[in-house]
């Protein structure tokens with residue numbers, strides 16, 4: 287920059303500051319109408335030396351700006367060895383700003399590897415609830431991992447009892463695979479939520495997160511251990527792909543604006559180490575996460591970069607339209623290359639794909655035709671072939687795919703080529719059911735689990751989650767279910783347990 291331009295810019299800034307004096311004023315003594323920590327605390331994306339600590343100031347969570355009145359507020363944070371905070375090991379200050387919904391993301395560093403810590407925030411006279419989090423093991427150390435897989439928590443369709451049980455488990459981590467919020471809400475007296483009732487602006491999405499985050503059971507699960515979060519469609523719009531929304535009347539420009547609103551609110555409300563984008567409509571959330579030398583997680587984004595659906599957004603008989611076109615993509619070419627390179631170069635014993643929609647095909651037509659979901663990987667067969675070939679060539683039988691989206695539990699074996707089922711199994715796919723979406727569910731068996739879909743090994747239509755226990759040689763997946771979510775206090779059940787032995791194809795029921 288030339289010196290003259292610099293001075294001109296400086297005088298502009300000075301003039302601006304003089305006319306709007308309060309914009310940059312940061313206060314340590316905010317005026318708060320109520321407890322600003324009603325949305326709880328969270329942690330995520332742990333490293334061997336730290337992790338991201340999160341909160342959001344919102345004394346009136348459902349009101350505009352969460353009741354913060356445009357104040358710019360100093361928040362102090364503390365990390366301690368004990369939950370009484372007698373032995374504080376790190377502390378600092380952050381600013382909660384109105385343009386980021388008074389969210390706070392502290393990327394704390396300098397802690398010891400493979401250890402539990404406690405954290406809390408303070409603002410003015412208020413102190414947050416205490417959260418517990420842990421650092422990841424150091425690189426090149428082989429430490430077992432126990433974590434939960436969650437997804438799909440429609441607020442109006444069921445209670446978060448699953449999180450009450452999850453919060454009682456000893457877990458190192460929770461992986462959330464998306465549909466953390468829903469852009470539609472059941473309106474009393476209406477049978478079907480229609481597009482006109484959907485949220486669109488960043489303030490709409492913020493209010494929706496505030497509603498969900500206010501739930502004490504969800505807060506308890508966040509406060510218990512770090513999370514690793516990705517998104518699916520409902521963080522923006524049902525079944526969207528790239529810039530194509532559910533409603534075909536919504537233009538690409540409108541969808542980009544909606545993406546920007548949804549992505550920004552997601553960033554503001556999640557404990558993620560995701561750099562802010564120049565434009566919120568293009569927020570890259572893909573990242574790896576290492577658990578020592580045991581596991582490398584690839585946190586995927588199956589929404590932002592995908593091609594438009596072929597034929598329609600529901601299920602369809604195939605082939606149809608441009609369904610099989612090899613140029614169609616689920617992940618986009620950059621993300622495909624990232625996974626392919628990552629599977630080749632990772633030295634971890636297990637490769638974990640934190641994925642959105644089901645990879646295994648599910649032919650739902652009992653007759654001779656094949657009918658599959660066009661929103662799942664089955665709707666993008668060439669992209670699925672590329673993914674499975676990559677796994678087969680680079681990390682066979684040490685890759686596990688974790689999937690959400692469809693509100694039911696599945697155990698699938700992934701073959702290197704589903705067009706030729708005699709091809710070997712190269713990975714396991716554990717599909718976790720919803721936390722609440724879909725309501726109570728039923729005990730009915732799945733008619734898809736038949737000779738049409740021999741790679742589907744188990745299925746259940748109940749709400750719940752999976753816990754995975756991983757060591758150097760074996761991966762165990764425990765499938766948990768709740769008999770109901772329409773009333774409180776459902777017990778937790780474990781109807782099925784599965785094991786993958788590293789280096790050996792297929793899953794084994796325990």
Ligand SMILES: [Fe+2]
Nearest residue numbers: 438465691723
């Ligand atoms: Fe969902």
